[in-house]
Amino acid sequence: MIVRHTFIPLNNTRLANVCGPLDAHLRTLEAGLQVKIAHRHEQFKVDGSKKNAERAVEVLQALYELADRTIADETVQLMLVGDEALDDGDNAPALQTRRGNVKGRTPNQVVYLENIAHHDICFGIGPAGTGKTYLAVACAVDALERGSVQRIVLTRPAVEAGERLGFLPGDLNQKVDPYLRPLYDALYDLMGFDKVQKAFERNQLEIAPLAFMRGRTLNNAFVILDEAQNTTPEQMKMFLTRIGFGAKAVITGDVSQIDLPKGAMSGLIDAERVLKRVQGISFTRFHSGDVVRHPLVARIVDAYDNQRSSR
Numbered sequence: 445m446i447v448r449h450t451f452i453p454l455n456n457t458r459l460a461n462v463c464g465p466l467d468a469h470l471r472t473l474e475a476g477l478q479v480k481i482a483h484r485h486e487q488f489k490v491d492g493s494k495k496n497a498e499r500a501v502e503v504l505q506a507l508y509e510l511a512d513r514t515i516a517d518e519t520v521q522l523m524l525v526g527d528e529a530l531d532d533g534d535n536a537p538a539l540q541t542r543r544g545n546v547k548g549r550t551p552n553q554v555v556y557l558e559n560i561a562h563h564d565i566c567f568g569i570g571p572a573g574t575g576k577t578y579l580a581v582a583c584a585v586d587a588l589e590r591g592s593v594q595r596i597v598l599t600r601p602a603v604e605a606g607e608r609l610g611f612l613p614g615d616l617n618q619k620v621d622p623y624l625r626p627l628y629d630a631l632y633d634l635m636g637f638d639k640v641q642k643a644f645e646r647n648q649l650e651i652a653p654l655a656f657m658r659g660r661t662l663n664n665a666f667v668i669l670d671e672a673q674n675t676t677p678e679q680m681k682m683f684l685t686r687i688g689f690g691a692k693a694v695i696t697g698d699v700s701q702i703d704l705p706k707g708a709m710s711g712l713i714d715a716e717r718v719l720k721r722v723q724g725i726s727f728t729r730f731h732s733g734d735v736v737r738h739p740l741v742a743r744i745v746d747a748y749d750n751q752r753s754s755r
Contacts, residue, residue: 447497451486451508459486461511462504469507469520473500476524518736539586541634546582550734553579559726560694565687567672567716568696570730571745576696577670581630583694584666588648593666593692595647598627600670601654601679624651627670654679663688672697672712674704680711700748 451459463470463483470481479492479500488504490497503523507515538545539557548554553575560566560583568576584596602623628651631640643649654675669675669683672695680695687693697712704710719725732749735742 445494445497447490447501449488449501454486458511461515462507472520539582541582541585542636549736552730552734556728559728563726565693565725567727571698573741574730574734575736578630580668580694582634585634587666594664596649597665597667598651599654601674627651657683657686660686661688662686662691664690667693669695673699673702673710675711677709677711677714680715
């Protein structure tokens with residue numbers, strides 16, 4: 445099916461921003477929606493299935509509305525996530541961070557933020573690039589800024605991702621930092637380096653390996669367990685029973701990337717089975733359509749999923 449669309453009123457600057465450098469944005473739409481796009485000045489012709497061609501026109505129109513300035517590649521990629529990504533997300537929860545308002549970019553991300561807001565324990569399970577950890581840290585930063593918690597505690601199991609790193613020199617912090625670096629990166633992005641350092645000095649921020657959680661009670665804290673697929677059932681139970689009064693916990697993980705010894709049960713998989721009916725605990729499942737990284741990441745996720753399902 446061929447769908448024709450004309451942009452009125454004609455604005456050459458907007459048209460150039462919609463198309464991108466050397467029509468890069470149009471090529472992104474073609475690859476993402478399996479259509480062919482041709483254009484001459486303000487007139488566009490989209491050739492593909494009826495559904496995809498109409499969807500491409502919707503995205504082009506949405507991009508045209510944003511095109512008073514240069515459009516980033518990631519904006520075009522996010523437009524392909526779903527219909528809900530086309531609006532401003534006025535009804536979606538907004539988090540106050542250094543980067544301004546942080547909102548869910550996909551329907552599942554919006555549900556995830558709502559679950560975190562309304563449950564004391566929330567699980568986010570899905571593939572890489574779906575924003576599980578970043579949004580959880582954003583929620584924690586927002587809660588600290590609003591004074592609803594007194595501190596943020598970030599933890600993850602120190603499990604090597606299929607590599608033997610051997611002896612790591614330095615003091616304890618230097619030994620565990622490589623495992624916790626993604627959490628630092630999210631904090632620096634959302635709070636800024638100076639503010640993160642001051643929060644550490646005031647004991648408002650703590651990042652530690654999961655083993656350090658044993659025996660503690662975490663009151664008035666926002667606690668995040670990242671890479672939870674690499675916990676054992678015993679470690680998961682230990683972590684969940686650390687939660688004290690006024691605390692909120694978010695557990696994130698990707699069950700397709702388990703680095704435990706072969707045959708070992710993942711604490712994340714076990715927790716979903718054991719706790720799925722427990723009141724006050726929520727589970728949010730992400731899929732490749734929620735990936736907000738390079739569009740190839742979603743295709744890679746799907747390829748590996750298809751390979752596993754065909755075995």
